Each structure stands twice: as C-alpha cells, then as structure tokens.
Amino acid sequence: MATEYYIGLMSGTSLDGIDAGLYDFSKKQARVINFYYQPYSQKIKQKIHALSNTYHAISLSDFGELDSLLGTLYAEACINLLRQSDINASAIKAIGSHGQTICHSPYSKTPFTLQIGDPSIISQKTQITTVADFRRKDIAAGGQGAPLVPAFHRALFHSPTENRVIVNIGGIANVTLLPKDLHQNILGFDTGPGNTLMDYWIYTHQNLHYDVGGHWAATGKVQPRLLKHLKNDPYFSTLPPKSTGPEYFSASWLNHKLAKQPICKTEDIQRSLCQLTAETISDAIQKFAPKTDKVFICGGGIHNQTLLQALKAQLNLPVVSTETEGVHPDQVEAMAFAWLAKQTMQGLTGNLPETTGAKEAVILGGIYQA
Structure with a gap:
C-alpha cells in the first residue's frame, strides 16, 4: 500500500516552540514516522507576547513581520524534520499548519480568531502544499473555531x-x-x-x-x-x-x-x-x-x-498518558493538524458541530499549493 505522508505543525498558547511531526495515514491505524521540536528564541517569544494577550493598538508593520518570520520558522522546522527523516519533500501529501494564535475572540459582536505564520511562505520554501487557517471556517459556519481536535x-x-x-x-x-x-x-x-x-x-x-x-x-x-x-x-x-x-x-x-x-x-x-x-x-x-x-x-x-x-x-x-495508545503526549496536537490537513485535501469535513457550536460540519482551512 502506498504511503500517505502528512506533516503537522503546532505552536500552542504556551509559546514554547514549534512541534513538527511526520505521520503516515495510509492504514487505519495512523503511524508516527518522526518528530522534530524547534524551540522559540526569547526574541520570538517577546514578539509574540507583544502582539497577543492584549486588545490595545498594534503596529501593522510588527504584525506583518512576525507573520512572515513565523512562516519562515515553520518552513525551516519542516525542512529539518524531512532531513532528520531522510525523506524527500515530494513524498509529502501536505503540511497542516495550525499557526500561532494571536487572538481568539469567539464571543465578540463579530466573532473572530487569528492565527499567523504565513502559509504561502511555508509552501514556497518547502515545496509542499500547505493547509492552514483551519479555525476561521468553523467560525464562518457559526462555531467558535475551537476545539478542532x-x-x-x-x-x-x-x-x-x-x-x-x-x-x-x-x-x-x-x-x-x-x-x-x-x-x-x-x-x-x-x-x-x-x-x-x-x-x-x-x-x-x-x-x-x-x-x-x-x-x-x-x-x-x-x-x-x-x-x-x-x-x-x-x-x-x-x-x-x-x-x-x-x-x-x-x-x-x-x-x-x-x-x-x-x-x-x-x-x-x-x-x-x-x-x-x-x-x-x-x-x-x-x-x-x-x-x-x-x-x-x-x-x-x-x-x-x-x-x-x-x-x-x-x-x-485511571489517568494515563496517550503514549499507552501509541502517540507520545507531546505529539498529539501536531498529529491532529496533519490529520485535519488530510481531511481537507480529501474534501472531508474536520469539525464536529456539537463541540464547536457550528451550524454544520465543514471542510476546514485554505489550501496553498506548492
């Protein structure tokens, strides 16, 4: 059976760094191929903090620069993961990138959520089709954009x-x-x-x-x-x-x-x-x-x-680690967004309306072709 390799990228609200996982979904039981962790520098953490956790005015220049910089860092994480795995980019179906959440506001008068890390840069630098911006489609369908896992x-x-x-x-x-x-x-x-x-x-x-x-x-x-x-x-x-x-x-x-x-x-x-x-x-x-x-x-x-x-x-x-089910606890979210990318690439829905409040199940994210 042919492999179905997908990469999942996750950088969460702890702001510690980038999780990049390589997974094979060709069989019913998903398989972990490799994993790469790239910590954020203190400078990057400070830049993210400056834009998030606040509602005061921010510089569009700072916003745009960080969006571009994170896209580059995500691409580098993917390239390092592939080098570590000795697998060519052409073997990867797609990258699923969660992006770095800057603001999540599902209760505002006009609900929105914002994740950055330019997916155009990821797809261009890796030469791998990238799926990103998963949460906004669920909000467009009347949901909260979370949780998507x-x-x-x-x-x-x-x-x-x-x-x-x-x-x-x-x-x-x-x-x-x-x-x-x-x-x-x-x-x-x-x-x-x-x-x-x-x-x-x-x-x-x-x-x-x-x-x-x-x-x-x-x-x-x-x-x-x-x-x-x-x-x-x-x-x-x-x-x-x-x-x-x-x-x-x-x-x-x-x-x-x-x-x-x-x-x-x-x-x-x-x-x-x-x-x-x-x-x-x-x-x-x-x-x-x-x-x-x-x-x-x-x-x-x-x-x-x-x-x-x-x-x-x-x-x-009984409280146990997900590792008892074959997935290291530090890798579950990266694997989730690799899986969501697979869903999107196959034209399948990725949200559950009963968990997000969306009016219907929808195909999530935008596809940025390599």
Missing part, C-alpha cells in the same frame, strides 16, 4: 469497550469526551487555564519559563479562599460549546483576582493555580462524563507531576 481524537482514540476522556493540557486545557457508543454525541471544550497562569507566575517570580515537574508548586499549599475566588469566574459555569484563550485567562485576569484577596506566599499562589487547573478539568469530566472509565493526558501539562497528582486525586479514575 475532537474529530481527530475520535478517529484515533475511540474505544468500543470503554468511555474515554482525552485531556490536552497546553496553555489552555481542553477535553474530548468519547463515549464507547458512537451513536452518542461527542463533547469537546476548553475547560479553562492549563499551564498559562502557572507559566506567567513562575516567570514573574522565578524568572523561569515553566515550573519543571511542578516542583515549585509542590513547595506551596493550596489556599482554599483564593481557589474558590478563582473558580467563581463565570467561564467555568458556562455550558459548552465554549472555548477560551490566554487573552482571557491573562496576567491581568490573575492580578485583578489577587488584588481582591489577602496576600499569599508566591509558592502558595503557584500551588493554588495548579489546583485550579486540576479541579476545573476534573469538574468538567465529572459533570459531563460521569461514566468515564479512563482518562488520557496529552500536552505539556503531563510533565507537571504536581498537577497530575492533583488531577488523579480529584478524579479517582
């Missing part, structure tokens, strides 16, 4: 013998609820902050980009009053479909909340933020999928042991 989760992780939940913990956390009975609706939504608030807090007070292993959080104690105050945010009680981003759960959001609370030790705040992520994920699972048999974790949050321990304690369910 549930259809992929269904294709890859569904089990006829157990009710499963897939939890992705990136900057923002999201869940996909996969009932064993395919006649039942699949739910998927953002539960709230994943790593984004913890990353901000440790960078502010420890000058570290993330809490390695959750070690700093482990030195603190959960502050029940603060945690309750944080969980009182209306987003957590809003019914799905719903999605959010770091432009909502931002530094301003956190500092505004902290200003109304007694002063706490910085490590206690970190531990409370960790607990916030764990409890909002577990609350969502217990409310919308009470018959869950097993929970699968992917995304950067899986490396935070304090977070995982808190989540396991809240759920009292």
